[in-house]
Amino acid sequence: MTFDPSHAARSFSSVGTRPIRPDGVDKVTGRARYGADFNMPGQLIGRILRSPHAHAVIRKIDTSKAEQFPGVKAVVTAADLPDLTDGDTSMYDILDNCMARNKALYDGHAVAAVAAIDARTAKQALKLIDVEYELLPHVTDVDQAFAADAPLINETIFTTGVDPKPDRASNVSMRSQFGHGDVDAGMAEADFVVARTFKTEQTHQGYIEPHACVANVSSDGTADLWVCTQGHFVYRQHCAQLLGLEASRLRVTSSEIGGGFGGKTHVWAEPVALALSRKAGRPVKLVMTRDEVFRATGPTSATSIDVKIGAMKDGTIIAADATLRYSCGPYAGSWAEVGAMTAFACYKLENVRTVGYEVLVNRPKTAAYRAPSAPMAAFAVESAIDELAKKVGMDAVDFRIKNAAQEGTKASYGPVYGPIGIGPTLEAVKNHPHMKASLGKNQGRGMACGFWFNFGGQTCTDLNIGMDGTVSLAVGTVDVGGSRASLSLVAAEELGIDYAQVRAVIADTSSLGYNDMTDGSRGTFSSSMATISAARNAIKILRARAAQMWDIPVEDVTWEKGHAVAKGETHGNLPNLSLKEIAAASGTTGGPIAGHSEIVADGAGVSFATHICDIEVDPETGATKVLRYTVVQDAGKAVHPTYVEGQYQGGAAQGIGWALNEEYIYGKDGRLQNAGFLDYRIPVCSDLPMIDTQILEIPNPNHPYGVRGVGETSIVPPLAAVANAVSNAVGVRMQHIPMSPPRILAALEA
Amino acid sequence: MVEVTLWGALAAAAEGNSKVEVEAKNIRELFKKLSERFPGLTPLMDRGIAVAIDGTIYRDTWSKELPAGAEIYLLPRLAGG
Amino acid sequence: MAGIAVSTTINGDHAEFLCHPDETLLEVLRERLGLMGVKEGCGTGDCGACSVILDDRLVCSCLVLGAEAEGRQIATVEGMAQGDRLHPLQQKFLEHAALQCGICTPGFLIAAKDLLAKNPDPTEEEIRFGLAGNLCRCTGYDKIVRAVQDAASVMRGA
Ligand code: FES
Ligand code: FES
Numbered sequence: 008m009t010f011d012p013s014h015a016a017r018s019f020s021s022v023g024t025r026p027i028r029p030d031g032v033d034k035v036t037g038r039a040r041y042g043a044d045f046n047m048p049g050q051l052i053g054r055i056l057r058s059p060h061a062h063a064v065i066r067k068i069d070t071s072k073a074e075q076f077p078g079v080k081a082v083v084t085a086a087d088l089p090d091l092t093d094g095d096t097s098m099y100d101i102l103d104n105c106m107a108r109n110k111a112l113y114d115g116h117a118v119a120a121v122a123a124i125d126a127r128t129a130k131q132a133l134k135l136i137d138v139e140y141e142l143l144p145h146v147t148d149v150d151q152a153f154a155a156d157a158p159l160i161n162e163t164i165f166t167t168g169v170d171p172k173p174d175r176a177s178n179v180s181m182r183s184q185f186g187h188g189d190v191d192a193g194m195a196e197a198d199f200v201v202a203r204t205f206k207t208e209q210t211h212q213g214y215i216e217p218h219a220c221v222a223n224v225s226s227d228g229t230a231d232l233w234v235c236t237q238g239h240f241v242y243r244q245h246c247a248q249l250l251g252l253e254a255s256r257l258r259v260t261s262s263e264i265g266g267g268f269g270g271k272t273h274v275w276a277e278p279v280a281l282a283l284s285r286k287a288g289r290p291v292k293l294v295m296t297r298d299e300v301f302r303a304t305g306p307t308s309a310t311s312i313d314v315k316i317g318a319m320k321d322g323t324i325i326a327a328d329a330t331l332r333y334s335c336g337p338y339a340g341s342w343a344e345v346g347a348m349t350a351f352a353c354y355k356l357e358n359v360r361t362v363g364y365e366v367l368v369n370r371p372k373t374a375a376y377r378a379p380s381a382p383m384a385a386f387a388v389e390s391a392i393d394e395l396a397k398k399v400g401m402d403a404v405d406f407r408i409k410n411a412a413q414e415g416t417k418a419s420y421g422p423v424y425g426p427i428g429i430g431p432t433l434e435a436v437k438n439h440p441h442m443k444a445s446l447g448k449n450q451g452r453g454m455a456c457g458f459w460f461n462f463g464g465q466t467c468t469d470l471n472i473g474m475d476g477t478v479s480l481a482v483g484t485v486d487v488g489g490s491r492a493s494l495s496l497v498a499a500e501e502l503g504i505d506y507a508q509v510r511a512v513i514a515d516t517s518s519l520g521y522n523d524m525t526d527g528s529r530g531t532f533s534s535s536m537a538t539i540s541a542a543r544n545a546i547k548i549l550r551a552r553a554a555q556m557w558d559i560p561v562e563d564v565t566w567e568k569g570h571a572v573a574k575g576e577t578h579g580n581l582p583n584l585s586l587k588e589i590a591a592a593s594g595t596t597g598g599p600i601a602g603h604s605e606i607v608a609d610g611a612g613v614s615f616a617t618h619i620c621d622i623e624v625d626p627e628t629g630a631t632k633v634l635r636y637t638v639v640q641d642a643g644k645a646v647h648p649t650y651v652e653g654q655y656q657g658g659a660a661q662g663i664g665w666a667l668n669e670e671y672i673y674g675k676d677g678r679l680q681n682a683g684f685l686d687y688r689i690p691v692c693s694d695l696p697m698i699d700t701q702i703l704e705i706p707n708p709n710h711p712y713g714v715r716g717v718g719e720t721s722i723v724p725p726l727a728a729v730a731n732a733v734s735n736a737v738g739v740r741m742q743h744i745p746m747s748p749p750r751i752l753a754a755l756e757a
Numbered sequence: 758m759v760e761v762t763l764w765g766a767l768a769a770a771a772e773g774n775s776k777v778e779v780e781a782k783n784i785r786e787l788f789k790k791l792s793e794r795f796p797g798l799t800p801l802m803d804r805g806i807a808v809a810i811d812g813t814i815y816r817d818t819w820s821k822e823l824p825a826g827a828e829i830y831l832l833p834r835l836a837g838g
Numbered sequence: 839m840a841g842i843a844v845s846t847t848i849n850g851d852h853a854e855f856l857c858h859p860d861e862t863l864l865e866v867l868r869e870r871l872g873l874m875g876v877k878e879g880c881g882t883g884d885c886g887a888c889s890v891i892l893d894d895r896l897v898c899s900c901l902v903l904g905a906e907a908e909g910r911q912i913a914t915v916e917g918m919a920q921g922d923r924l925h926p927l928q929q930k931f932l933e934h935a936a937l938q939c940g941i942c943t944p945g946f947l948i949a950a951k952d953l954l955a956k957n958p959d960p961t962e963e964e965i966r967f968g969l970a971g972n973l974c975r976c977t978g979y980d981k982i983v984r985a986v987q988d989a990a991s992v993m994r995g996a
Binding site: 041 | 858868873874875876877878879880881882883884885887914915916918919924928931932933934935937938939940941942943944947962963965966967969970971972973974975976977978979980981982983984
């Protein structure tokens, strides 16, 4: 029988408890090994030379002086990473982003790399590489790049999704449209209309651990890669393809990961490290500096978004319209499409239209950042919704409740919703004590809703039962925030044993079948599904072994609370056999006992959250202080509630930073001016209050325990919740994020 | 026979049809028949398409059955962070 | 090169090393002495992941030269537990799930240890400002602050 992922109501004994994580002690004692904490015998240190120019043709690269420099063992350029992508444009873009081929497309674009006996030598050698650039006009702003007369970044980009096909290239790589009904007619009927334009600046995921890897290519064609990544199987595929290696000969081990949030879903330096190792014939360790992390990895899109929403006197939204422009760096992606799909997903709308444009700019290639593209769209839409509620004369929460999507609502992105949690989060917010806390002078309260899809994907786990009755669970999704604890709980639950008897590890690419990237909030959702399936497979074997030990038919053996139980008239009085007893006898009943599982975990189930924020604004300086913050979100079923809370709090904090401080600042020269944590200021401890959380559990019908993904949705509402709070505090609608003190002052003076 | 709704960009590639009727019992068959009928869809399908069946989004389960009368919606295949 | 010979005490143990004049204490600890619990998040004094206690001062080891360790006492995360007995801060960080990815944790533990040594009964605000030199991108600090509060009360014997 194949695995049935449908949700079935049940009571839990392990799931829903809060034990200490299995990797915890190593992490508080400094023993856990992250990307940079691994060394190999004879290793060299790699460093990358990066373009200081935003847009330039690379005329010539002379590496001869660097090559002759004592201690240098290899120098590579694009010539050492020949194009093996065979017409696959997205892989070609990854290759070009790892090492510029003809043009440098942003400040920080890699152009060459060296491997030397130590960091000091490598650094000196970089200075000896001569690159001849021919500067081209550049553009870093999304609106400027959108304009018809903007400098052209890639002459092969013709806007897709428009009819007829454009006859000249532009920076707009894609137009995509979603919606239904007649928006113009609806808008004409509306009693109240709000129309505004919003802007958000580019931010970085800001993980504290810089990208790091150790690559070792042997002359016999085998290779090893140790790397901090959200998906070592995907890294293996990409690196193998770009280097021309056989995937099975490249073993990728994921280190402990010091944060990713979407930023460690792409290869950047890994193919370069492998190329250096191949050329030098020695292992190469490559660790990015923080400056490199900012200049060359990660960032999310900058956006400019027009929103127009119309409502009737009774508070019904009659029409909603948005045009969203997302920057994507110098390569096409699909970021605007996601923004256009999520923008109005919280609402029940008869007439809705969203048009997304994706715009190339001379900035680093955009990477996913936690619910990618959704926070900016939510900022624009939820700001306009708040303003519209005021015009209609309704409370912000009631207005949203009246218009919230429900089961059966046709989503703004197309399909009809199943059971969803937007209504319950709004009701919970309405009744939350936070809403009754009193506000003082210059203080404001804002709230906002957010939506995210959540994804599942290909997943494989192995569950091995040792002869002592302990269980080792090998999973292939990366543990970004406690998933080994959650998955151990799930294995314990399904087998009916104690949490302490299970140990979960992240297997390397040679020890387990393929797993997709750990993204889309899928880690616990999909690996728990695979773990349940693996445990059920193991139970089948355990029952068969017990039947052997008792010498009775297997049909008469059931599995209850970690024991085989004999049923039936003749042997119903046999004492139960524990998992431990069956495991101890396994050598003579057929050998090792294990359960495997290979699944595609689809049906992750959409997720909603509503946040409340209280803020104080100093009208003299424009400085802000977050006073209170509350997150209400549906988790389906919280496997380890403490880690679910942690996801809610962490997403909120990142969103608050995005709303108030964080932004990439480019000079007229196209260079990034704040590539460090001093000038790119993420929230510190004293910037934030305690972040209150409320977990709702509306079971996901497509997971045996009802689990939904929880990792990403929490970053969707904060931009808008904070902006609404600031707007309410100062009485002026904030339209540009981040709301740094100068921007708040400018808005007050406007 | 199932009725399938295509999102904007896909409809453009399907000769402007935003709704098409297809004889298909599962997702695999649906994709095959669609690309036979509208070759313009093939590159978009290669880039990745997800199928929403009664609101639940499937990205990879190509064996998923398409129940008669179900609401079937093709969407871009998205990824998260 | 002729390195500088440095003799110092790390987590109570005598240590000697040779280093370049411009080599940071962080580089020495990680690369020469193998104390990889000390993390590098920025190398510029902005993240606190590399925090160590030098004599009785909390410092970013990326901003201190290795040579400056001469004759001093250095405390790193590796020295916090007594044998297999975790320091109360370590224990409370685990119980409160004050770490998600954990890369910031060694720095926070050291900064919190220094804070509690100087102020055994800090208010929430004092904790927040006391730890403001350490960045955490995962937790939103809520559980870190609670863990420090709880550890402080345990350490006071309350
Ligand atoms: S590494 Fe020293 S403060 Fe960041
Ligand atoms: S737990 Fe990841 S940075 Fe703090």
